[in-house]
Amino acid sequence: MSRGGLAALTRWEEPGRGRGRPGRWRVPGAGRAWAGAGLLVMAWSVSSWVAEDGPLVNTRGWPMFVDFFTAALKPELSADFLARIAEATLTTLSYAVLGTLLAVAVGLVAGVLTSETWWASGSGSRPRRAVRRAGWLVTRLGLALPRGIHEAVWALLLLSVLGRDPLVGVLAIAIPFGAITAKVYAEIIDEAARGPFESLRATGAGRGTALLYAVLPVALPDLASYAFYRFECAVRSAVILGMVGAGGIGFELVLSFSGARHAEVWTQVFVLVLLGAVVDRWGAGLRRSGGRVRVSGSVLLAAGLAVAALVHLGPDLARVFSARTAGLLAGLVDELWPPALPAGGWARLVADAVETLQMSLVAATLAGVAAVATAFLAARDGGGPVRRAAGAAARGLLLFTRSLPPPVWALLALFLFLPGPLPGALALAAYNFGILGRLCAEVVENLDRRAHDQLVASGAPGLSAFAYGVVPPAGGRFLSYGLYRWEVAMRETVVVGVVGAGGLGRLLEDQRVAFDFGGMAGTVLTLIVLSALVDLVSTAVRRTLR
Amino acid sequence: MAAVSLREVSVVYGDRRAVDGITLQVNPGERVALVGPSGAGKSTLLRLCNGTVVPSSGRLRVLGEDPARLPAGRLRALRRRIGAVHQQLHLIGPLRAVHNVNAGHLGRWGRWRALRSLVRPLQVGQAREALARVGIAGHLYSRTDRLSGGEQQRVALARVLVQDPDLVLADEPVSSLDPARADEVMRLLCGLMEETHRRRTLVVSLHDFDLAVRHCDRVVGLRHGRVVLDLPADEVDEQARERLYDLGPDR
Numbered sequence: 160m161s162r163g164g165l166a167a168l169t170r171w172e173e174p175g176r177g178r179g180r181p182g183r184w185r186v187p188g189a190g191r192a193w194a195g196a197g198l199l200v201m202a203w204s205v206s207s208w209v210a211e212d213g214p215l216v217n218t219r220g221w222p223m224f225v226d227f228f229t230a231a232l233k234p235e236l237s238a239d240f241l242a243r244i245a246e247a248t249l250t251t252l253s254y255a256v257l258g259t260l261l262a263v264a265v266g267l268v269a270g271v272l273t274s275e276t277w278w279a280s281g282s283g284s285r286p287r288r289a290v291r292r293a294g295w296l297v298t299r300l301g302l303a304l305p306r307g308i309h310e311a312v313w314a315l316l317l318l319s320v321l322g323r324d325p326l327v328g329v330l331a332i333a334i335p336f337g338a339i340t341a342k343v344y345a346e347i348i349d350e351a352a353r354g355p356f357e358s359l360r361a362t363g364a365g366r367g368t369a370l371l372y373a374v375l376p377v378a379l380p381d382l383a384s385y386a387f388y389r390f391e392c393a394v395r396s397a398v399i400l401g402m403v404g405a406g407g408i409g410f411e412l413v414l415s416f417s418g419a420r421h422a423e424v425w426t427q428v429f430v431l432v433l434l435g436a437v438v439d440r441w442g443a444g445l446r447r448s449g450g451r452v453r454v455s456g457s458v459l460l461a462a463g464l465a466v467a468a469l470v471h472l473g474p475d476l477a478r479v480f481s482a483r484t485a486g487l488l489a490g491l492v493d494e495l496w497p498p499a500l501p502a503g504g505w506a507r508l509v510a511d512a513v514e515t516l517q518m519s520l521v522a523a524t525l526a527g528v529a530a531v532a533t534a535f536l537a538a539r540d541g542g543g544p545v546r547r548a549a550g551a552a553a554r555g556l557l558l559f560t561r562s563l564p565p566p567v568w569a570l571l572a573l574f575l576f577l578p579g580p581l582p583g584a585l586a587l588a589a590y591n592f593g594i595l596g597r598l599c600a601e602v603v604e605n606l607d608r609r610a611h612d613q614l615v616a617s618g619a620p621g622l623s624a625f626a627y628g629v630v631p632p633a634g635g636r637f638l639s640y641g642l643y644r645w646e647v648a649m650r651e652t653v654v655v656g657v658v659g660a661g662g663l664g665r666l667l668e669d670q671r672v673a674f675d676f677g678g679m680a681g682t683v684l685t686l687i688v689l690s691a692l693v694d695l696v697s698t699a700v701r702r703t704l705r
Numbered sequence: 706m707a708a709v710s711l712r713e714v715s716v717v718y719g720d721r722r723a724v725d726g727i728t729l730q731v732n733p734g735e736r737v738a739l740v741g742p743s744g745a746g747k748s749t750l751l752r753l754c755n756g757t758v759v760p761s762s763g764r765l766r767v768l769g770e771d772p773a774r775l776p777a778g779r780l781r782a783l784r785r786r787i788g789a790v791h792q793q794l795h796l797i798g799p800l801r802a803v804h805n806v807n808a809g810h811l812g813r814w815g816r817w818r819a820l821r822s823l824v825r826p827l828q829v830g831q832a833r834e835a836l837a838r839v840g841i842a843g844h845l846y847s848r849t850d851r852l853s854g855g856e857q858q859r860v861a862l863a864r865v866l867v868q869d870p871d872l873v874l875a876d877e878p879v880s881s882l883d884p885a886r887a888d889e890v891m892r893l894l895c896g897l898m899e900e901t902h903r904r905r906t907l908v909v910s911l912h913d914f915d916l917a918v919r920h921c922d923r924v925v926g927l928r929h930g931r932v933v934l935d936l937p938a939d940e941v942d943e944q945a946r947e948r949l950y951d952l953g954p955d956r
Contacts, residue, residue: 609793614811616755617870618784618787619808620815626819627797627804627808627819627823631799631800
């Protein structure tokens, strides 16, 4: 991954990557079988939504929809409002900065503790090795739980303990991000030079010293690069957290939306797009150059931002550690356990789980198809002025779609459709299209072009050379990103469910409003099981094709 | 008409003359080896021949045409008649061998035919025959990146066979192979030049002087972008070799 790039970074997050010999699990005809199964499930999902009794289309929403888009031309720009938005944006950024820093700190410690290098090193007696193996497994599994729960769910849980406190936003990011960062850091550490580490250990150096001398210097650029990538994600998450009630620009967005003040919404949308563009550009520049100056500059900037964020949020740590909070936490844990079934019993839970799976699959498929179609256009590969203008337009579209969080897309979809899984799936598709399209475009940009160039040099027409020399090498990466986004979309169904888009997300929101904490715990557990299921299927797809 | 003819051709990159006033004529059916130390201009010379590098000055004709002056359509028609084998092969890893061989048809096939063949391979018989001729008939449906280095080399050769060009350019085709295998691949490559009614022209750059002498009709030695040796293979002696590789002061 020293070659940098977003594509290389997200690869660390894929489950079961690189394990085992390629071709070992390969099944002939698996590609067609998976594609067929996927299409069948797609067809079944969409037809079941359409066949559902009751109307699908929101007939009264159309004038609102038109009104919304005409407001784009005259966003609210009054000084008062802009000041409020600036303040809210600062709050959102503060969540992202502090949440990321905390997550990286957690990730560093937990990453070392969950690395195989840490646990499996040296020889030792057999029982000691067994203890080490068990230690590695326990810490790994311990991280799977916080990672499987979406930031928004963490925010909902934390809100009921801490109330409307700025720390909710910070912690809701820090907990799941800390877990994923730990997993990725463990992989980075394991991949960085095993040899030097072992040889230092052989000379009698302790585990910590050996790690510090032999592994850290090699792994540092990757670790830093991933931390900044997490920050990019944290900014998007912080907006969503605001929409769930943690304050910041997301919260303002919900207020303006529910008041149908579309001019205000557009101002917020433009701010989000601008924020997205700045953060993306910063991260991309960092990865491209990878120069020491740029990195240390960014580290300094991060430290400065952290101080600013602390001052801005002014978190009251005394409150967090107060007896009242402890009491509330104990109460919450008490109510969460044991998990309970929702009002409709198993039937409702299973039906909602199936709906969630359908939504995630439809969303990922739509996003994938649209992203692949756009990626070749969005990739920066020179060409004439027309080609370049089209490329810039495609990149703009991708930036726009990924800058608006899924709940915003869901609210927009609800202008056109009545609440249900369809608008939810469309919302997730729009958002993930923006993210996937950017990833795929980067794959295209980083592709080895020599095979393609050779085809051109032997007289192949442009389209044929493209179909043979560019599409097949890119296809494997595309599929693997599509599967990765499917898992993410699965977790994100929660945040579109909150605005009424169906599936387990809506169930969770209903339970929260009714203070049914046992039910919430049951729903969250179901979500974790679904995540594991999606993980299993996508690992199987990858393995049988590899 | 010569297959390739250069008159006083130079290629200048910045202030470096990669090819410095070369005059050279390659006759149809000839097998010419380009030898010389690294950076002598062998690759640039080959890239001049398929029109990916344009001369900075001088006159170039490839199969009777000037690649730099041709409109796009005629350039493609010319390139169809030029086959290429590279050190890095430039095969498409994730595709099956049959598609990589069929890529030799792309210059002739229309777009739709090319796309259709990706779904269900066309002209499989011809592809199988080509793979059989290079000795790996059994790998028709193997994924190319799962084949060994030597097998991939053969897939690249089979592609050239299917393309059926008049001129074959090979840039260090055997430099990643061990001596015994290199000899075998060179024999295969030269064998592919012999067709029933004609003989293809081969221009191949080689690191190994002995391979050049053993397999080619003519040896052209390059140094600093200039031709310093041009002899029929059977007239090359120890003295010529020393002159080419001599490490003393030059010019």
